[in-house]
Structures are given as structure tokens and as C-alpha cells.
Amino acid sequence: MSPLICPLCRTALTRQNKSQRCANGHSFDIAKEGYTNLLLVQQKKSKEPGDNPEMVKARRDFLQAGYYQPLCKAASQLLAPLNAQYLLDIGCGEGYYTQAFSQFIPHIIGLDIAKPAVQLAAKKHPNTTWLVASSALLPVADDSIDVASSLFSPIPVAEMARVLKPQGYVLVVRAADTHLWTMREALFGEVRAHQPDKFLEELATHFELVQQHELRFDLHLPQQALKNLLAMTPYVWKAKPEHRLALEQHSSFNTQAAFSLMLLRKVLH
16 A cells, blocks of 8 residues: 555545545646656745756766765665665655665655656656655655655654654765865865764654764766766855856866765654
């Protein structure tokens, strides 16, 4: 049975031909690309919420080139031993990590508020359930998911606790202290260390930390890869345009990626 529920009345959704329907008659078309849009109008804060097509394309090209493959491998190694049946990837983007997880987890739901990203994911990976939806109120049934993942995405703590089965797990990945330090120096001059642990206090209301790992690896970026990395990060929106432009003139650039991977387990109250 599918864990999806209607975003309007919160009853179970059932696939009927090319739509998802609930017992109360609400119906949501499955797009030709294969995803379902469960994002209600009142959940939108803009006409096209989430990442824009430029950011989506830049991230897709950067990730497909394999620059973050060590992170993908490390995340998979944390999740594979859990023998999960259902995984919900919150903020799945174009599905780069989601698809890697599908190699060892049979039932995957990828969810993102950005329609351009989900469209790309659904086109490339038709065997996964893809949703355009809000993480603030997940269209997923209570106690139905084994693992929820959030890689550089929102962490709706109470909602994750609701949809996870007892003893379910959460994988959170965040930038570690020195992530892209030299790139950030070029953009801002003065740089502050990231604080990935700041999320743990909020998560502690529903989850206990099981494992935490740091991963660091060097990046040797040709010019186009550097431009793609800049376009997909939040840093560029805070940087002065002339600093970004100067950085993009480099024919190549060296920096280091640093990530914190946290695996947490749902606590029974």
C-alpha cells in the first residue's frame, strides 16, 4: 500500500490510471514526466517556489560530473545496513542522491518544492515516486517510512517524526566548518565556519544521534564546473556581483569540500 496521502483531507491516495485519488474525490494528475504535483496553492510563497531552472541545471551538471561522488558513496554506506523498505528524500532536487539510494532501498519517494527539479528527476528515473510538495506538511501517512533523508534541505522535525515508523531513521547532511573555504574567501573576504551541529538541538526533541561522520575531499575545478558550483550554492546571492564575476574568470580553481553526515533514530515518547 502506498504511503501517500491527500494534501487536502489527509486520507490515503490510490493510483488510478494517470492520477492519484483519495476516497473523498480529490484527484491529482500524474504529469507526462511521471511526477505528481501535491503542492497546494496556499503552500506557495511565490509563483515558482524553490530553485529556479538555472540553479537546477547547474546542480545537475555539477553532480553528474561526479564531483560529489565521495559524499554520495558515504551517505549510501550509512543507509545500506539499515535494510530499509521505504525512504523519503526531502528536498530531493534532480534526484542525484535519491537515485543512488534506490540501488538498495526498494521503495523511494523523492519530494521537492521546485517543479523544474522534480521534472528532471522524473524524466531520468521513472521507477521512483516523485512529488512536487511542501516539506512543511508532508503528504505521507503516519508511521509509514523507514528512513527520511535531508541533504542540504529543510529539516521539518515534527513532520519527519510523524511519518517515520517507530525506530525509524533520519539522515541529515550539512556543510561542515571549512566547506569551500577558499571559494567563500574569494566571494566574501572574511569567512565564518559553518556549524552543522546547530541542527542537533532541534532534532533532539524527537531523535537521538546514532552516528556522525565528517567527510573532506579536494576539488579541482575547471572553469565551467566552478561556475556550476557557484550557481548551485546559496553563497552567490549574498556575494557582491563583482566578486562572483572575478571568481568566474579563473580558468581553474582548487578548494575543499567538507561535510557532516548525521544519522539519527526516532525516539519513542
